[in-house]
Amino acid sequence: MSPTIRDVAKKANVGVGTVSRVLNDSPQVKEETRKAVLTAIEELDYSPNPIARRLSTGKTLTVGVILPNLTRSSYIERLRGVQETLAKTKYHLVLYSVGSKEDQDAYFREIPRSQMVDGLLIISLPPSDEQAERFAKSKPPTVLIDAYHPSICSVFVDDRGGGKMATEYLIEQNHRKIGFLGDKLETAFHPSTQYRFWGYGKTLEKYGIRPKDEYHIFVEHGRLNARRAAQKLFNNSDAPSAVFASCDTQAIGVMDCADELGLRIPEDLSVIGFDGIPDAEFVNLTTIDQNLYQSGVVGVQMLLESMQELPDNPRKHTIPLELIPRGTTMKKKENN
Amino acid sequence: MSPTIRDVAKKANVGVGTVSRVLNDSPQVKEETRKAVLTAIEELDYSPNPIARRLSTGKTLTVGVILPNLTRSSYIERLRGVQETLAKTKYHLVLYSVGSKEDQDAYFREIPRSQMVDGLLIISLPPSDEQAERFAKSKPPTVLIDAYHPSICSVFVDDRGGGKMATEYLIEQNHRKIGFLGDKLETAFHPSTQYRFWGYGKTLEKYGIRPKDEYHIFVEHGRLNARRAAQKLFNNSDAPSAVFASCDTQAIGVMDCADELGLRIPEDLSVIGFDGIPDAEFVNLTTIDQNLYQSGVVGVQMLLESMQELPDNPRKHTIPLELIPRGTTMKKKENN
DNA sequence: CTGAAAGCGCTAACAA
């Protein structure tokens, strides 16, 4: 068995209270006794039991992170931002990955009431109103990353605005036939595709461009699925000259498809993605960068502040979106 | 404050011991009293405090996972295997990501003695002999994934054998000028490149092929770095007809480079990778698949068994390597 | 089958 605080106290000829004080850097300990205690600690190779400490103080020194899963670069990048920021603090990171809606419900219900974490970070999983109310009302403080709810602190991504931004960019490049490819709405954990599509539609409207159903594809997430599904866009005699893909992974799938069909990018087809995952840079993909990593950093900061003192009103932070023009888009000649 | 076991006991008119028994499914509780307790629990919306439970039982119900970082697909895939397997158990996953050798030393030293985890999983971070001895000797049980040490349980990857396998394959395809591109040895956390390179050299030797220094490139990890560094291979008038890249990410970098230089793959250049990351499939890369996900699964299983009962001798499991021929390699015509 | 009580290792309030 490991030595306890009592062993140290005995060895140093002091009370456990004193040992506790030096453990917690209390200023009110005589230098001499502090030394003695430190020596005893050293000799016994003592290390305080964090569990006992947690029970006594009521703090777990732990932050829970719930995310959809570990398969998408966007989640990983956010997690990376969270992890690296948290590593600089005294808090540990407990990871919860949800595989299904049922998992999500279970986690949302159990983790907060389990008194296991001092704070909770939820990535890319929008809570229902009912769930949100529970998060808002009680411990532990909770912060949403890439999701929004009026009653909870959140790091918000303006998907609608981003959808507009991407579409507007293509239109400025003289594209008028613009396809959209995104996640299947029914099975997604997160409605980002829906919002981005809304921004797309709104922008077409603004420019008086009539949306065409044949230009809109919703498909199960994944590069390969996107690649296959994108074919439909180009079988058409009146194929789009540009595609806005709801995420970079799907954009890359569209590029795969173009490659397969012998379409040159950007000469024959412009492609713009969304997210700014690391791969986007490698394939030279024009995209809306949403600062994934930074969203994790900000989320942690916000959470730590909430843990210090719960704000009266839920704090909101909007991550700036940035269009990064790269090699997959080009200005179309006017003659169209 | 949340209700405690005492509140439940009072409400149900029983002792706390009894409540504890129903909480832990002890068979020796009369059905009637069990019901009463359950009702009280329900009414109070009581949930046992896991911290208190941990202090009392000495079990933390937590497994620690240490890995180099969250940037490489190979680590993530292993983590995914770990996470999904652990999620099926009662254990929580605490994530530690090391950013530097110093981090690694600190984690290796602190985490085991901190009594914070019931078991420890170390991914792709080989311990020194001294560290290994400490892991072996004391709690918590530890298993290495993608690393080997005689005194610790480990899920082993035969990098040397894999290096041979890849090289042998290229030679069978009639390649004789075979380049190698891998991680810079000095800065790597893990010596896998070194081992794979050893297997490469050994195989050249076996076939009487003289290794050429100009064919060997060691560069900081990353797709872009690989892309740039690979140029040196082809500036040469006597350029290799095939490249074995030490990992898939670098192999993809080599493909980028070939693309840039107008080299056709596989007609002008064959490329084989190592790892079997998800992207390898998308870019149709021939590779040595090391079952990354599975290594995480097996690691968890081994750890859980060790936590049940520490084995007398460290257990060893070797992950099977599988060569997956895809579109980046082809048989070279004999005339060379 | 059940209640009472003794810890688990620590912190913090209270005295001294």
Added chain:
DNA sequence: TTGTTAGCGCTTTCAG
């Protein structure tokens, strides 16, 4: 400046 002690919420003997 320090020692003593009462918890923190639970599990687990030990009686009964």
